[in-house]
Amino acid sequence: MRSVGLIALATLILFPGTAPAREEEGSRPRLEEMRLVMGKWIETQQIISRERNEWQQGREILTGRLDLVKREIASLEEKLREAQSGVSEAQAKRNGLVAQTDELMAARKQLADVVTGLEVEVRKLFRILPEPVRQKLELLHQRIPDDPAATKVTVAERFQNVIGILNEVNKVNNEITVAYEVRALADGRPCEVRAMYVGLAQAYYVSADGQAGIGRPTAQGWKWEPSPAIANDVLTALEIIQAKHSPAFVPLPVKLQ
Numbered sequence: 001m002r003s004v005g006l007i008a009l010a011t012l013i014l015f016p017g018t019a020p021a022r023e024e025e026g027s028r029p030r031l032e033e034m035r036l037v038m039g040k041w042i043e044t045q046q047i048i049s050r051e052r053n054e055w056q057q058g059r060e061i062l063t064g065r066l067d068l069v070k071r072e073i074a075s076l077e078e079k080l081r082e083a084q085s086g087v088s089e090a091q092a093k094r095n096g097l098v099a100q101t102d103e104l105m106a107a108r109k110q111l112a113d114v115v116t117g118l119e120v121e122v123r124k125l126f127r128i129l130p131e132p133v134r135q136k137l138e139l140l141h142q143r144i145p146d147d148p149a150a151t152k153v154t155v156a157e158r159f160q161n162v163i164g165i166l167n168e169v170n171k172v173n174n175e176i177t178v179a180y181e182v183r184a185l186a187d188g189r190p191c192e193v194r195a196m197y198v199g200l201a202q203a204y205y206v207s208a209d210g211q212a213g214i215g216r217p218t219a220q221g222w223k224w225e226p227s228p229a230i231a232n233d234v235l236t237a238l239e240i241i242q243a244k245h246s247p248a249f250v251p252l253p254v255k256l257q
Contacts, residue, residue, distance in 0.1 A: 108155060115158045116148045122165055128217040130197045132179040133172050140165050173199045178241060185211045186226035194238055202254055206234040216255060227253070 126134065126141050134141075143161045145151035151158075177197040182190050183205055193205040195215070203215035203222065212231035215224045233252055239245035 111155050111159070112148070115155055115162060118162045119144045119148065119158065122162055125169065126165075127221055128219070129169065129200065130172070130177065130179070130195075130203065130222065131181060132177055132197070133169070133200075137165055137168055140168075169200070172197075175199070176241060178238065181205070183207075183213065183224055185213075186228070196234065196238060196241070198254075202252075204230060204234045204237070204252060206231050206238070214253060214255075 122141075123144065126137070129137070140161055143153070143157075145153055145158070148158075176199075179195050179197070181193055181195045183193045183195070185191050185207065191207050191209075191211065193207045193211070193213075195203055195205040197203040197215075200217065204212065204227075205215065205224070206212045210228070210231045211226070212228055212234050213224050213226045214230070215222045217223075230252060233250050236245060236248070237250045237252065240247055240250070
C-alpha cells in the first residue's frame with residue numbers, strides 16, 4: 001500500500017495537470033511541499049546508499065587490514081616461539097658446556113695432582129741416578145717446576161717431561177752403561193777410571209793402573225768403595241762389552257738392597 005501511495009504522489013508531482021482545476025490553486029503549496037519532501041527523501045536515500053557503499057568499502061579495507069595484522073601477529077608469534085626455542089637450546093648447550101668445563105677442570109686438577117706427585121718422585125730418583133744418566137737428563141730435570149702451583153707450564157707439558165725422564169731411566173735400567181769418570185782411589189787421589197753401570201743397581205770401575213772399586217746407589221747419591229780384587233774381572237767384562245773379548249761368564253760381586 002505504501003508503494004502505491006508513493007507512485008500516486010510521484011504522478012501528481014510529475015503530472016500536475018491531471019488534478020482538477022478547482023483544486024490547483026489550493027493544492028499548489030502542498031505539492032511544492034511534497035516535491036521538497038520527496039527530494040529530501042531521494043537525497044537521503046542517495047546519502048544512505050553512498051554511506052552504505054562507503055561503509056562496505058571501508059569494512060572490506062578494515063577486514064583486509066585486520067587479516068594482515070593477524071597474519072603479522074601469527075608470524076611474530078612463530079618467530080617468538082622459534083627465538084624462545086633457540087634461547088632454550090642455547091641455554092641447554094651453555095649448561096652442557098659449563099658442566100663439561102667443570103668436569104674438565106676437575107680432571108685437570110686430578111692430573112695436576114698426579115703429575116706433581118710424579119715430579120716429587122722423579123726428583124728423588126734423579127739424586128740416585130748414575131752421573132752419565134744425570135748429565136743426559138739434566139735439561140729435562142731443570143724443566144720440573146719448583147712451585148707447581150705457580151708454574152705456567154701446562155699439565156700436558158709436565159707429563160711429557162716426566163714421561164721423557166722415566167722412559168730414559170727405564171731404558172738405562174735395562175742396559176749396561178760404560179762411561180769415563182773421575183773417582184777417588186784407595187789412596188785418596190783422584191783418577192780417571194772406566195765405570196760400568198749394570199742398570200741402576202750396581203756399578204764397577206777400574207783405573208789404568210788396575211785400581212778397582214764398586215759403586216751402589218744410596219739416598220744421598222752413589223757410594224763408591226775400593227775393591228782391588230775385582231780389577232781383572234771388571235777389565236774382562238769391559239773388553240766383552242767392547243767386543244775385544246769373546247763372551248764369557250764373569251763373576252762380579254752384587255749386593256742386593
